[in-house]
Amino acid sequence: MKTDYSALHVRWMIRRDQDRVLEIEKDCFASPWTRGDFERAISTRNKIGMVVEELDEHQVLGFMIYELFGNRLNLARIAVEKRYRREGVGSAMIRKLLSKLGYFRRTMITAKLRESELEAQLFFKSFDFRAIGLLRGYFDGNGEDAYMMRYRLPSRCTRKREPAFICLDRDDWKAWEK
């Protein structure tokens, strides 16, 4: 059954959410972030954490962490507890992010996804994100490749052509991203 969007609330992540967020993190990822990783992320000036909460029970069902850059937002983490998936919870968070874009400020959202995260790739595709590049060996640990996915506000005047899909090694990608 689809969740009633009006029953979901996306709000800032606060210290009190930490245990629940760690629980969801462990439920979702083979190499979960630690409490320290979250604390470091949230205390960084350009990083913002948000949770999605079900209004009746105030139960946190998922969370996201995103970074602010000059012309784009980068989604560093998004997760929904397994038992609440395919009910529109992830969509509520992406809608919140999309509402932060504007033609005179940030016009893009990016996300780097593991090659094995097929479900997440399909999720982003459903919001018109496009895979624009492959970063070889990007992830620490198993050296898995990353797909860079990007959503761009539709151009209002000329039709901008999407750049060709690129494959880069880690250092080249870092330079390209700047």
Ligand SMILES: CC(C)(COP(=O)(O)OP(=O)(O)OC[C@H]1O[C@@H](n2cnc3c(N)ncnc32)[C@H](O)[C@@H]1OP(=O)(O)O)[C@@H](O)C(=O)NCCC(=O)NCCS
């Ligand atoms: C990716 C994720 C956040 C999606 O959350 P969700 O709440 O299940 O997403 P939604 O219910 O809002 O899905 C919206 C649409 O995305 C697409 N989608 C989502 N999951 C999908 C899947 N497993 N297979 C195919 N399409 C999928 C569908 O089009 C879906 O619409 P529909 O259900 O009407 O068909 C969730 O699967 C997750 O937490 N994955 C593990 C963590 C992860 O890999 N994060 C990304 C890297 S940080």
